[in-house]
Amino acid sequence: MILYAAEKGKFTEFADAVKRKSGEKCNIYVNITNKCNCSCVFCLRSLKKMQEEHSLWLKEEPTIEKIRQAFASINRADVNEVVFCGFGEPTMRMEILLDSLRCVRTMWPEKKIRLNTNGLSSLYYEKNTAPLFKNLLDVISISLNASNAQEYHSVTRTQLGTGAYEAMLNFAAECMRYIPEVVMTIVDSIGAEEIEACKKICRERGLKLRIRPYEAD
Numbered sequence: 001m002i003l004y005a006a007e008k009g010k011f012t013e014f015a016d017a018v019k020r021k022s023g024e025k026c027n028i029y030v031n032i033t034n035k036c037n038c039s040c041v042f043c044l045r046s047l048k049k050m051q052e053e054h055s056l057w058l059k060e061e062p063t064i065e066k067i068r069q070a071f072a073s074i075n076r077a078d079v080n081e082v083v084f085c086g087f088g089e090p091t092m093r094m095e096i097l098l099d100s101l102r103c104v105r106t107m108w109p110e111k112k113i114r115l116n117t118n119g120l121s122s123l124y125y126e127k128n129t130a131p132l133f134k135n136l137l138d139v140i141s142i143s144l145n146a147s148n149a150q151e152y153h154s155v156t157r158t159q160l161g162t163g164a165y166e167a168m169l170n171f172a173a174e175c176m177r178y179i180p181e182v183v184m185t186i187v188d189s190i191g192a193e194e195i196e197a198c199k200k201i202c203r204e205r206g207l208k209l210r211i212r213p214y215e216a217d
């Protein structure tokens with residue numbers, strides 16, 4: 001599925017979700033890649049049920065034409081927020097991601113656009129990638145995951161080396177110059193002490209923190 005909706009932790013075709021909600025707008029999620037430079041312990045890709053369903057596993061990564069066609073098949077009146085999220089890390093296909101963002105901005109200028117990311121694109125591409133999102137995103141949601149590099153690495157198991165945690169935080173700070181809303185996220189299952197430490201880090205850096213419920217089945 002390139003475009004999907006999330007209903008109570010389940011992923012469904014956007015059109016089916018809209019039918020069930022009868023008239024209520026839904027967030028539309030955009031899935032452009034299976035690839036990621038992390039291997040998080042909680043990643044949906046490693047959950048048994050998800051592997052069995054393969055519902056978000058892209059047999060072929062979509063071209064920009066396919067993504068454009070998928071959007072063209074959607075009734076914009078049914079759409080609340082557009083969220084680039086997916087099964088993998090969207091910035092792994094940076095050019096396609098940027099083309100898709102431009103496409104949505106042009107097609108649906110009134111819609112809020114959010115990117116959910118691991119925040120490692122600047123480290124991965126060895127350049128400051130935050131300016132690329134100027135005027136293309138309303139919100140960027142970055143996975144903070146932990147309060148220190150050691151814990152971060154044990155959770156994300158990223159291939160990008162020991163500087164990844166600091167690089168992710170620097171990317172977040174850069175994003176504040178180009179994107180109206182920057183939100184760091186953690187899950188509520190990491191423990192009270194760790195949550196407090198994450199709050200402190202965000203406070204010190206002027207970053208907004210969202211603590212979201214951990215969803216696994």
Ligand code: SF4
Nearest residue numbers: 036038039040043118
């Ligand atoms: S960064 Fe996201 S897609 Fe990548 S392994 Fe972690 S949870 Fe999965």
